[in-house]
Amino acid sequence: MPLPPPVSLDVRSGAPNDYWRARVEQHFHDTYAGVQMTKFPEDLRTYEHLLWESAANVVIEFGSYGGGSVLWFRDRLDAMVRHGRIRDPLVISVDIDAAATRANVRDQRGVEILEADLLDPALPAQIRTLLPGDARPFIVEDSAHEYDTTRAALTGFADLVAVGGFFVVEDGCVDIEPLRLDPSWPRGVLPALRDWLDTPQGRRFAVRRDLEIYGLSCHPGGFLQRVA
Numbered sequence: 001m002p003l004p005p006p007v008s009l010d011v012r013s014g015a016p017n018d019y020w021r022a023r024v025e026q027h028f029h030d031t032y033a034g035v036q037m038t039k040f041p042e043d044l045r046t047y048e049h050l051l052w053e054s055a056a057n058v059v060i061e062f063g064s065y066g067g068g069s070v071l072w073f074r075d076r077l078d079a080m081v082r083h084g085r086i087r088d089p090l091v092i093s094v095d096i097d098a099a100a101t102r103a104n105v106r107d108q109r110g111v112e113i114l115e116a117d118l119l120d121p122a123l124p125a126q127i128r129t130l131l132p133g134d135a136r137p138f139i140v141e142d143s144a145h146e147y148d149t150t151r152a153a154l155t156g157f158a159d160l161v162a163v164g165g166f167f168v169v170e171d172g173c174v175d176i177e178p179l180r181l182d183p184s185w186p187r188g189v190l191p192a193l194r195d196w197l198d199t200p201q202g203r204r205f206a207v208r209r210d211l212e213i214y215g216l217s218c219h220p221g222g223f224l225q226r227v228a
């Protein structure tokens with residue numbers, strides 16, 4: 001598996017949008033353990049902090065794609081077990097088409113791959129049956145990046161997050177005009193998030209913009225911490 005191409009622009013000399021474009025194009029070529037994973041290293045490093053700080057032992061991911069992020073989350077939880085931070089690690093990854101993930105994730109220890117539609121109202125109950133008794137879920141919504149899927153993830157699953165835990169709504173960049181690089185990109189992540197935050201369920205979460213700590217994130221406004 002080749003390495004992703006180097007980003008040739010220096011953030012200090014290139015126009016910001018050129019740097020953003022180069023980084024986005026690069027991340028489509030990135031991999032983990034030889035499997036495609038489309039996340040910025042800055043966001044992954046932030047995830048390591050949040051997993052550790054919240055002592056999350058379960059990751060629920062919507063949008064598995066190639067499966068690289070499934071492996072990455074599983075390996076992070078395994079490391080936390082070795083450091084004595086958590087027990088009973090589990091990654092639950094959901095995709096409407098799980099064929100590629102099932103093929104690429106050959107070692108499925110500690111992983112549940114579900115082929116399901118996030119919009120299916122039966123999904124929250126199905127996922128609850130998979131959780132260990134002491135589950136402290138960290139939830140990542142990385143599916144269609146549209147209004148309905150974003151809202152379904154938040155409404156259906158935010159209650160699983162313990163107070164102090166995190167729910168990340170990925171790729172709100174699709175709704176920020178200067179960051180939109182292609183008219184084919186979906187829209188609706190940030191409007192769905194804004195509307196949901198204004199509900200009784202949403203008011204139990206704080207938007208942690210201070211967690212965009214490495215200067216560049218695909219998820220502006222998407223790091224949510226349960227506070228009540």
Ligand SMILES: C[S@@+](CC[C@H](N)C(=O)[O-])C[C@H]1O[C@@H](n2cnc3c(N)ncnc32)[C@H](O)[C@@H]1O
Pocket residue numbers: 036037038039061062063064065066067068069094095096097116117118119142143144149
């Ligand atoms: C951006 S990719 C996920 C990338 C992956 N998490 C990673 O970091 O490499 C989005 C995935 O969401 C899936 N998806 C789209 N709509 C969905 C839905 N309604 N329910 C479940 N999965 C969906 C797509 O099939 C696609 O594989």
